[in-house]
Amino acid sequence: MDSPVIAHLKEHKDKIVELWMKKMDEAAAEAPQSNINYKALITTNETFAEVIYNYILNDGSSRNLNEFIGRILQFGWPLSYLTHGIQVFRRVVIEVIGGKAENTKELLQLYQQTDAIIDPISNKLIHDAAEQWENTVYLQKNALMELSAPLxxxxxxxxxxxxxxxxxxxxxxxxxxxxxxxxxxxxxxxxxxxxxxxxxxxxxxxxxxxxxxxxxxxxxxxxxxxxxxxxxxxxxxxxxxxxxxxxxxxxxxxxxxxxxxxxxxxxxxxxxxxxx
Structure with a gap:
């Protein structure tokens, strides 16, 4: 059975995504990445939001998330983009659903449920990103070593x-x-x-x-x-x-x-x- 947070995520998806996109846009304006095109950033943000929702609503199916992380790292975007995006998503969800609580106890429960949903995404994102970086470095190092020091x-x-x-x-x-x-x-x-x-x-x-x-x-x-x-x-x-x-x-x-x-x-x- 869906938790109240999952129900709110489904009901207020458009509002949550819109607010999340706005905050991500503001963050990019405050600390622009010179190697990231603004149009590409908007498109990627839309994909990121959809990937997060797919992961949450599909009981942790990570295929889309893994593919997205791989593309981000392949294109040379910083890992901070991913970690920041997850944290902004957490704050937006709490901001949107916080007003739905009728009392402090219910609000606290919503916060705890939100953390229980977002934390696994954050942990998996960091783990998979680190693993992919290590694999990339390993392959590059092996390729370099194979080409070096010939007799x-x-x-x-x-x-x-x-x-x-x-x-x-x-x-x-x-x-x-x-x-x-x-x-x-x-x-x-x-x-x-x-x-x-x-x-x-x-x-x-x-x-x-x-x-x-x-x-x-x-x-x-x-x-x-x-x-x-x-x-x-x-x-x-x-x-x-x-x-x-x-x-x-x-x-x-x-x-x-x-x-x-x-x-x-x-x-x-x-x-x-x-x-x-």
């Missing part, structure tokens, strides 16, 4: 691993795995680790690089660190980090030349005019 064979016995972006502990583990698997797969004798695209080299990053070079040595290959810019060289010196266990070069070109010598090869320029 590229540039010629027989010589491979290059270009590193781009910040290196944290988790990414360092991936680098190590890709490095060792690639050395074995490509039968590399020399690996060039290119840190040209690494913005900051601190003690932790240097430690990870040294570990990677040591791991390469243990599987029978040698490592050359290339792409050391002047500011990075100065940072390494200031931090007291020693990279004496493996060669370093300032550019990839110099690194490849060194790798060729280490594999007993050299670059030979052919005189095209004298080749006839």
């Amino acid at each position: 590229i064979p540039v010629m027989e016995k010589i491979s290059v691993m270009p590193l781009i972006g910040t290196i944290d502990t988790e990414r360092a583990k991936l680098i190590m795995e890709n490095l060792l698997e690639g050395v074995i797969e490509h039968r590399s004798e020399v690996v060039l680790i290119d840190i040209t695209g690494v913005p900051i080299v601190d003690t932790m990053v240097a430690h990870h690089i040294i570990q990677a070079a040591e791991a390469v040595r243990l599987v029978g290959a040698k490592c050359i660190l290339v792409g050391i810019r002047p500011e990075i060289a100065q940072t390494i010196v200031n931090l007291g980090i020693t990279l004496s266990d493996f060669p370093t070069r300032s550019t990839l070109k110099e690194g490849i030349e060194t790798a060729l010598k280490m594999t007993k090869r050299e670059i030979v320029f052919i005189d095209q005019e004298g080749s006839d």
